[in-house]
Amino acid sequence: MNTPIYDFLKEYADKNTARLHMPGHKGKSPLPELEKLYSLDITEISGADSLFEADGIIKESEKNASALFKTEETCYSAGGSTLCIQAMLAVMKMEGRRLVAVRNVHRSFISACAFLNIEPEWIYPVYSNGILSGEIPMDKVENKISGGNACLYVTSPDYLGKQADISKLSELCRKYDAFLIVDNAHGAHTAFAGKHPIACGADMCCDSAHKMLPALTGGAYLHIGNKRFCNAVKHAMSLFGSTSPSYLILASLDLCNRYIEQEIDNDINRVLSALARLRKEISCRYEIYSGEPFHLTILCRGDILALELRTRNIECEYSDKGCIVLLFSPLTSVKEIEYVQKALMEFEPIPSEDNGFIDFPVMEQSLPIAEAALAKFEPVPVEKAVGRICGAVNVPCPPAVPIAVSGEIISDECVKIYKRYGILTVNVLK
DSSP: OOOHHHHHHHHHHHHTOOOOSSOTTTTOOSSGGGHHHHHTOOOSOTTSOOGGGOOSHHHHHHHHHHHHHTOSEEEEESSHHHHHHHHHHHHHHHHTOEEEEESOOOHHHHHHHHHHTOOOEEEOOEESBTBSOEEOOHHHHHHHHTTSSEEEEEESSOTTOOOOOHHHHHHHHHHTTOEEEEEOTTOGGGGTSSOOTTTTTOSEEEEOHHHHSSOOTTOEEEEEOSGGGHHHHHHHHHTTSOSSOOHHHHHHHHHHHHHHHHTHHHHHHHHHHHHHHHHHHHTTTSEEOOSOTTEEEEESOHHHHHHHHHTTTOOOSEEOSSEEEEEOOTTOOHHHHHHHHHHHHTSOOOOOSSTTOOOOOOOOBOSOHHHHHTSOEEEEEGGGOTTSBBOSOOOOTTTTOOSSOTTBBOOHHHHHHHHHTTOOEEEEEO
């Protein structure tokens, strides 16, 4: 598969052109070892195309990605899935749709709601391990979207790797003429190892290529499964995205296409075989959370296990008092997986103090999200926050899943959850 963006950058760097344009480094690095990297970093010069008005090399590369992911259209983002989420919600705003959302959203969703003055209607999942993961109750989904003019927003895989039944959710949405959009930030690889949301009927979804594929941080896709939205998406992205996107990130997405076409299938088979062996051996010692296979989520005192693994030069994706997430990808080597397997078998896991159970309260919204998120706030000790209105959200990051949302009244139960995740100071309205 051709790589038009990377080829253009390389050809331009090889010409040693006098760069009388941005960026200011002019292709030169303060450090000799980064000279090659800097030489490929450009802006929208002649022939380089423009991300939000693409009709040249970027458009050609995006078409390559669309063919690989089997979408109606795929758009690149150099601003991560955050930009894609903002754009998807903006498109739903243009459509005048009610936004129904499953609660374990990323904070970028809340920020987008604040910018767009959207008030989501929440569906609380049946939480199975803290606030990060749980089952989506189909009866509540149907009840919410049956009112008409709806859009359903879900996160799948969630931060612990659990996947929603996107096919069933899609069927429900079609039944009630609702649209389905999916935060698939952790699931770009599912197009090649499992089932991708677009293949399951989602109207739009975002993938963070940098999370699970060989792309630079910030590289993401906005995939469109419904032709209806093809004309609106680029405009929606331009409302939030920089007019100077990183060409290094765009080139990494371009090169990712070639990797997907030529190598990903072999790598996926190799890694999944090694992970199956790992799971089989450690299952006698650890309780493994059910989810997609590249997420290895273990239910235990994950914070303690993370410290132990760090002594072996193993860094996890996430840990708390109820779990640890070890995130693999098609690029992980078998040697690394075997090393992790050996390390895990040398430790004795400590059970979670609360078995991961969270009784998440139904929150009371006192002010609109937009009003509260942009109002003056003050940080207070969490114990003194009861009865106060949440201002700027406080989230454990990772995973950046909000506890109280801007404009909600903080309750006693909410304070307990803050403490569980180590948040001892929260922002409340003055």
